[in-house]
Amino acid sequence: MIQSTKGIVLKTVKYGDTSIIVTIYTELFGVQSYLVNGVRTSTKKGPGKANLFQPAAILDLVVYHNDLKNLQRLKEYRWSYIYQHLFFNVIKNSVALYMIELLQKTLKQPEANSDLFHFIEDTFMHLDSAEDYVTANFGLFFALHLTTFLGFRFSDDYSEEHPYLDLQEGEFVHEHPIHPYFLQGQYSYITSQLLRVMQPHELKEIRLNQETRRTLMQAYQTFYALHVADFGTMKTLPVLQEVLG
Known part of the structure; x- marks a missing residue:
């Protein structure tokens, strides 16, 4: 056919x-x-x-x-x-390869999902034209919003009463989890802000330093590993962290 x-x-x-x-x-x-x-x-x-x-x-x-x-x-x-920049710009290409590895590890079945396809397509095109301070946060945005289509998205109910982000349960909770897989403080708050970003260009409103971005990317890798069988660790993550500096 x-x-x-x-x-x-x-x-x-x-x-x-x-x-x-x-x-x-x-x-x-x-x-x-x-x-x-x-x-x-x-x-x-x-x-x-x-x-x-x-x-x-x-x-x-x-x-x-x-x-x-x-x-x-x-x-x-x-x-x-x-693409005008993605294949030739070192930072954008590193972000793209991180996104590709994330897709390789999570898309295993030959099942069509037009909404997911259009999300991925649109995100790569936005990355190609993104400004530098938007590009730096692109991996975080993609990792969080991809989960919407995979069935284990974080529930976005962060508040002063629910300040801990439980990576195992995928939700903000009011008590310190008894396991080690959680975020708190600024990392929990920033994740809630990233979850509310609907279009990539809005990432320009979220300015992060190297240490914060590195901590979040490691946490999101842990989140995937807790919810995707045989996820393991990402080879592109250390490269991306080095390129972002």
């Missing part, structure tokens, strides 16, 4: 001398793997068409889809959105 769909590239691995297997989060079919022949070249003519399949690339696809197969094929592919 031939279908047209948008897709966001999650991972690409070499296959043979000139081919690749690319994992793409598609709008119509969820996570799918595609064998793409003849896109790599060992000549001096350049990278060939493989550069279209960089992680975070947003593509328009025409695919041969078979529900019974684990490996699909592409009939046609082209840029759907051409």
